[in-house]
Amino acid sequence: MDFLHRKLLYALDERPVFWWKRGTKYGVIEGEAKPMWNMWVFFVQRVISHRQDSFDVASLEAVYLTDLVSGNLLENWHNFYTGETLPVPGRLMGPETQTFRKDGSSIAASPLPGLEIERTHTLGPATVVGDDVWLSFDSSAIVTRTNIAGTPQFRINDLETFNAKLSDVLDSDQPSASASATLHLISSWQGWLGMGDRPGSQVTRLIARKVFQFEDIAAELQRLIKHSYPEIAADPVAALDRPPEIFER
Numbered sequence: 001m002d003f004l005h006r007k008l009l010y011a012l013d014e015r016p017v018f019w020w021k022r023g024t025k026y027g028v029i030e031g032e033a034k035p036m037w038n039m040w041v042f043f044v045q046r047v048i049s050h051r052q053d054s055f056d057v058a059s060l061e062a063v064y065l066t067d068l069v070s071g072n073l074l075e076n077w078h079n080f081y082t083g084e085t086l087p088v089p090g091r092l093m094g095p096e097t098q099t100f101r102k103d104g105s106s107i108a109a110s111p112l113p114g115l116e117i118e119r120t121h122t123l124g125p126a127t128v129v130g131d132d133v134w135l136s137f138d139s140s141a142i143v144t145r146t147n148i149a150g151t152p153q154f155r156i157n158d159l160e161t162f163n164a165k166l167s168d169v170l171d172s173d174q175p176s177a178s179a180s181a182t183l184h185l186i187s188s189w190q191g192w193l194g195m196g197d198r199p200g201s202q203v204t205r206l207i208a209r210k211v212f213q214f215e216d217i218a219a220e221l222q223r224l225i226k227h228s229y230p231e232i233a234a235d236p237v238a239a240l241d242r243p244p245e246i247f248e249r
């Protein structure tokens with residue numbers, strides 16, 4: 001299972017991988033799901049150290065919210081639940097480094113400013129049909145804002161399914177298999193939405209693909225990164241060494 005985890009999500013060596021993701025976030029109250037915005041997500045990741053029973057992965061994430069109709073980047077969002085128009089918060093999370101055991105569980109993660117994150121991970125099972133292999137990787141997190149007293153905890157469950165060709169996974173000449181994924185995230189209300197004590201949750205549905213060059217991520221996401229973070233677009237791997245930023249969940 002450790003072999004599948006490394007080869008589908010990351011790499012057996014220290015080469016960087018890039019994941020681009022596209023999807024929609026929904027608000028859910030009393031069972032009614034209402035689309036809030038579309039989104040593009042960018043990840044650059046690299047295994048930075050190996051041990052017999054564990055390995056470290058450095059990651060940097062950028063999230064872009066876009067209008068459901070026009071597709072334009074959202075700088076402000078009208079909350080149709082509260083009637084407020086709110087500024088969209090910062091887009092970067094990390095970089096951070098997570099340590100994983102062979103079973104996919106997380107041992108520790110580097111601290112992020114203003115946040116305390118308690119994570120759990122579950123790896124597998126894997127399903128093989130013909131030359132396709134699917135691997136589930138589920139995680140949950142409790143996020144506590146340490147820089148703002150009294151802020152409610154943010155809870156999220158991330159249900160991911162990764163797919164690759166079994167022949168690619170078993171090919172010893174490929175340290176990292178080409179892969180795609182579907183992701184479903186179930187969370188409490190993000191703090192910046194100002195939902196207060198309203199009952200409900202958020203659900204996100206994403207598709208994703210792993211590539212090995214920045215130039216191979218989706219063209220629209222490339223454009224967004226080049227516009228907002230030209231230094232990351234110019235050298236995304238070097239960005240893994242930049243100081244971490246607060247990401248407002």
